[in-house]
Amino acid sequence: MLTPWAEFDRAFESLRSRLEESDVNPFWAEGRAWSPPIGWKDTGPSLEIVVEVPGFTAEDLKVDVNREVLTVAGERKLSPPAGYRPLRRERGSVSFSRSISLPVPVDSEQVSASLKNGVLTLSLPKQAEVRPRSIPVHSQV
Amino acid sequence: METQITQPNARGRGARAPSVDIWENDAEFVIFADVPGAASESVQVEVDQGALRLGAESPTVRWARSFLVPSGIAVDQIRAELTNGVLRLTLPKSAEVRRRTVQVKAV
Numbered sequence: 001m002l003t004p005w006a007e008f009d010r011a012f013e014s015l016r017s018r019l020e021e022s023d024v025n026p027f028w029a030e031g032r033a034w035s036p037p038i039g040w041k042d043t044g045p046s047l048e049i050v051v052e053v054p055g056f057t058a059e060d061l062k063v064d065v066n067r068e069v070l071t072v073a074g075e076r077k078l079s080p081p082a083g084y085r086p087l088r089r090e091r092g093s094v095s096f097s098r099s100i101s102l103p104v105p106v107d108s109e110q111v112s113a114s115l116k117n118g119v120l121t122l123s124l125p126k127q128a129e130v131r132p133r134s135i136p137v138h139s140q141v
Numbered sequence: 142m143e144t145q146i147t148q149p150n151a152r153g154r155g156a157r158a159p160s161v162d163i164w165e166n167d168a169e170f171v172i173f174a175d176v177p178g179a180a181s182e183s184v185q186v187e188v189d190q191g192a193l194r195l196g197a198e199s200p201t202v203r204w205a206r207s208f209l210v211p212s213g214i215a216v217d218q219i220r221a222e223l224t225n226g227v228l229r230l231t232l233p234k235s236a237e238v239r240r241r242t243v244q245v246k247a248v
Contacts (some may be wrong), residue, residue: 050180054175088163
């Protein structure tokens with residue numbers, strides 16, 4: 001039975017096979033929206049946030065923080081090596097900006113950021129009032 | 142001479158596959174792989190029966206990806222460099238292959 005969907009199926013099939021034959025991933029175009037993987041953990045006195053930014057230098061990255069929001073932005077420009085033919089391209093030039101609502105207020109004056117082997121590590125000390133306090137337990141004899 | 146590096150064909154178990162760019166000229170192939178967090182001591186490159194396996198480790202992530210490489214790679218001259226979490230692998234073509242390529246071009 002001929003239905004309008006048959007036309008869609010054919011169009012999708014044709015598109016799919018063309019994508020598969022292509023060396024270049026079309027979803028990975030230059031300057032595309034890209035977002036680095038981010039992980040974080042709560043160490044108690046501070047929050048530690050790690051951002052994977054391979055190929056970025058310190059100058060390519062911008063970190064803004066206030067009490068409750070952290071914003072990490074960056075741009076990586078890759079220039080193709082001169083005189084080479086591309087066989088496969090998955091990386092490309094990318095830019096991103098990510099804002100994260102912090103679960104607790106942090107002391108923005110004390111935030112530190114370091115970049116090593118393509119990983120940006122941020123340490124955000126919590127505001128004093130939300131830092132955990134250890135309560136000594138006294139045993140009663 | 143077929144000079145093709147084909148689709149990556151395998152991933153190590155529990156490992157993440159890095160994104161790669163692959164380039165070629167008459168003299169060599171160059172692979173760029175994003176391996177954030179990996180230290181240079183952890184980088185491993187193995188070539189065995191036409192398969193190139195690339196591995197690297199960070200304290201939290203294991204990176205692994207394999208490629209099928211054409212014969213005619215000078216395996217003993219493969220170079221690896223790590224900069225800002227990007228691994229650059231240079232795979233020179235063997236002298237014999239290069240010579241043949243030049244001949245084809247001259248015709």
